[in-house]
Structure formats: structure tokens, C-alpha cells
Amino acid sequence: MDIQPLGSLARTHTCGQLTSAAVGQDVVLLGWVHRVRDLGALVFFDIRDRHGLTQIVAREDAPSLVSDAKHLRPEHVVAVIGRVERRAPEAINPKIKTGDVEVVAREIRLLNEAKTPPFPINEDTTVSEDTRLRYRYMDLRRARMQHNLILRHKAALEIRRYFDENGFLEIETPILTKSTPEGARDYLVPSRVHPGEFYALPQSPQIFKQILMISGMDRYVQIVKCFRDEDLRADRQPEFTQVDLEIAFATEDLVFSILEPLMGRLMALIGRDAPRPFLRMAYADAITKYGSDKPDLRAGMELRTLSEPFASSNFSVFKNAIATGEEVRGFVIPKGARYSRKELDTLAEDAKQLGAAGLVWARAADAGVQSPALKAAGEDVIRRALELAGAGGGDLLVMAAGPHDATSRILGQLRLQIAKRENLLDPNAYAFLWVVDFPMFEWLDDERRWEFMHHPFTSPLEADAALLESDPGRARARAYDLVLNGSEIGGGSIRIHDQRLQRLVFKLLGMTEEEAKLRFGFFLEALEYGTPPHGGIALGLDRIVAILAGEQSIREVIAFPKTAQAVDLMAGAPSTVNPKQLRELHLKID
């Protein structure tokens, strides 16, 4: 069977369109051969496009047609001309949208052949990720990826509609821009025209969107690629997409009141809701209760401080810790009392892996309380700790001692590991949360200086303004993160619009006037020309769509993602380049 031209043939329907309403019509379908069922004198095959599947039948009343159909192979590209027929009741296929009908072929045109696919497109079999990435064009034909990319399109469309309705302008900002050494490592682009000089790809359009506020654009939004040259994770790619927005005359409440209905509209895409208002939690509370600045509220298992019963006990490990100002912290694993000795050892091992000095467990049993600390601490102390933690009969209490924040974080990670292992994270639950009141700065021990936690344009809480100079570690910022199911899906702040305050913050960060001018001079200057109070947020589109799609990795919602080593297995990037290109760019390779 020879390959034939498409000619002027146009499709009349997609492969997901035909129903019993079309019975009797002459149709033209174009698509890929999905599966062939050759019964001898009768051949069925399914033709596929991104809209669906339609069964085609080639019968003996056209012998050459049957022989054509026999030559079809999966993934060949075909045109089918034929008539829609109703299927006999017993032949209806309820699994596909077009299952009530089939197309009786009059002509089959082979438009193109396909090599044997490296993995099946027509089954939901597992294929290793490197094979999928190497043949991404084949992988993208699979139902899962088509669904994910369609969902992503719908999300982006909904986002643009929503912001348009709310008076936002989408404005593009430069991809070739200026390197600012703070934050993530930049991707650099050498300048041919200016030897030795470089552009940087944006880590985010932060400064540009603030300048757009100064320009009076009022409400800005952009669905924009951002670039960070850092190591990858399941939820981190070197290039990723932000829904970046900025609002003049913004307060936290205004930003939240715009974002929350948007999240509702996105949840509606999967038939779900986002009940409003979202919970708000101070950063300090998130650390104390969940040991994380992005707590997954689906898991329960809140962290508690359990120092009190141990302070005067004879359990020296905890007692001594408390005496030096540390705390005993712990949480209850529901139904954890059934854990075997081995499982308890594993838990302790996990805790040590996370950096805990040790893990002490306790449980109430029929025969009384049990705990490795029972002998030293005494039954009353253990019983009091169980009570304080809210542990019931079948529960297990785990405890660790140490500095408040560090111990909380360790237990927070342990909590998540257990939640995953015990399937406590309901995949059908969606827990939104605003984390607010982040610290303004964090102390870099190695470099013995303060570093901004969010970014250097974040405004301090008005109440904490005086702390900036007197006690910077305690100053809180008007920064906020949007968290969904333990994933940070957005982060933003109310910005500094007063150039004097901005200069002060740079100074606190150890930046001299000259350095600040060199890096951000144009921005500092712009701030002096009538900057409205403003603020905004950037949402991680990849992460949001991944959660909506029920995927564990953002690679599943990105058409052409990179591996953990930042390699594009299909395109073969990065790669060496022609020496001539290097010369033009004034670059030498070691």
C-alpha cells in the first residue's frame, strides 16, 4: 500500500465526535491508526486523534479495501472516507464516546507510515521516564499527556480570562535582561556586540513588574517563562512558568481577594471548589504546628510542645535539653500503637537521617504505658506527655528534643514521610493556605550577614519597622505564600515603594550605596518618580496544573521537560557549539 497525498481532502469530523446522530452521513476522518483487529475477511481498526477514537470497519463488499486495512500498522497516519453506521446493540462499546457507531470505510488512504513505536501508545502501560523523554513526541500522543496538556491550556485560558475581567493588562517583559547576583544562579547569555558582557535570563520579572506599577499600568499580569540555574526536583525545572502579577495600591487583603476566586475557577476545571476565605497562618505558627513553611494540612498530626512533664523528670536526655533552653516536641501518629519493634526502629532511624539526635516513642497499652523512656522518666511523666499530646489508646506519640525551630522542622519532615507512608494525604482533598508574616531576613552563619528571605523589595510589617535596625531577625515582612496540599504554589509581597526604606534595606543586607547603585540603580531611580504603594504575587503554573492533574511531578504537565541533570533527552540539549559561534561571542572554553 503506497503513501498517498492528502490532496484536497478535509476532515468532516474529529475522531471523538461521531454519535448516533450522525448515522447515515458520509464522513472523512483523519488520524493515527490506534489498533487493528484483523478477523480475516473483516478488519476493524480504531483511528485516533486528540479528540478520541472511532472504530472503522472494512468489509468484504470491498475486497481491495480489506486488503488495504490489513496493511495498516499502529501509528500510521490515515484518511478514512466512509459512512456512519449504527452498531448492533450487542456491539456497542461503552468505553469510548463514539461507541454507539462505527464508520464503514469506502476508501482508506495511507497518508504516512510510522516505524514501530518504541513503546505502545494504545495502552496504559508503564514506560520508563527516560524512554518517554527520549521519544517525547510519542509520549505526548498518549491519553495521559494529552489530558494534562489540554488541562494546562484550559488553566492558562481561564487565568487570562479572569485577569482580563478584573482589569489586568498582560504585558511582556524582557527575556534578555540584567544579571542580579542575588537569589538563584542566573542563566547567562553572552553578548556578541559587547565583548565580555552578558545578559541574564529572568529568574522572574520582579523589577520590571514593579516598574510597570510606577508606569501607571495599575494591574499587570503575565504568564511568563522564568529561569533558574539550580538543581532540579520533581517540582523544579530550570525553566518554568509563572503567573506573575502586580497590583497598584495593593494590600494583602486585596491580593488575597483577587487570588482566591481565581483558585476557585481553576478548581472548577476539575469539578472541584476552593472554599473561601482560605485559612491564614503566620510563618511562626506554621513552623511550630507543622515544622514547615508550607504545611500540608491534609495530614493532621499537629506538633506539640511536651517539655513540661519532662522538665522535672529523671529522663536526663530531655531534662538536660530543657534546662539549656531547648524543647521537647512531638506529635501523635493515629493508630500508630500497632507499630512493631522494627517499624519503631525504622522511625527512629528516619528521624536520625533527618538530623534528630534521637526519637523517643510512647504509647498507652492495656498493660499500662510503654516507652523506652519509661524506666527513667516514670509512668506518670509518660502518661502526662501522652495526655498533653492528645494521644488516645491506639495512638503512638513520637518525641524529640532540641532547639525549637530545628526540632520542629525535623519532626515536620518525619510527619510528612509518615503521612505519605500511611496514606493520610487524601488525593481528593485540596487544602489551601496563606502563610503570612514571614521573617524579613534570615541569618547566614557562613557569611555572617543577613539575607532577605523573600526578595530585597519586600516591605516590612509597619509594626516591625522599628525592628529593622534594632533587631532585624525579629522583623517580619509583608510577604505571603500560597500553599496547596503542602506545595508552595505562589509567593509574593507588598513591596517597598519608599526609596529611602529601599536604600535602608539594601544597607542592612550589607550592600554599599555603590553596590546598590550598580545592581539596581535604574530601579532605585525609578522609585523616586512617584511610586504607588503596590504588591503582587507569582504563581507556579506548572505546580498548580500538576496538582489539578493529580501528577506527582511537574514534568508530567510540561511538554518538553528536562531531566534531573537539566538535559533535554529528545533535543539533546545542552550541547557543544561550533568554534565559530564561540569566537563571535568572545568565549573560550577551558
Next chain:
RNA sequence: GGGGUCGUAGUUCAGCUGGUUAGAACGCCGGCCUGUCACGCCGGAGGUCGCGAGUUCGAGUCUCGUCGGCCCCGCCA
């Protein structure tokens, strides 16, 4: 940079304590089949066991190194 885990046919995997010619399923190729829809039945082809050293009479299996995928820590304003 560090830790964990995986790498065997086109694909997904099995392969025990080191021992004959490395298996299965799906896919692929050929044949049969008039109502299939994961069609069925018969037959066949297909392997640098990621790569390189080492131990051994003998390595898919053990050791070391290396490359690659995935997960995590560091890193990610």
C-alpha cells in the same frame, strides 16, 4: 557537592547461594480466522545483561570505578 534507588529483548519485568544454550508477557514478522473492540489461534525472529576494570576454573549475579534515569539533602531572592 552528598545520600538512596534503579539499569537484562523494541517495552515492562523475572533471573535463587556465581555454574549447561539468559526467560516471560506485550510488541514485532509470517500464517489462519466474517462482528472484533486489550480479538483469538498457530509459528518465527529478536540480547554488547548500561559501560570499563577486577576477583574467580567460571560473572547478568560478587568488588571497584564510570555513565545515565528517578527520589531526597544542600541549593532554589
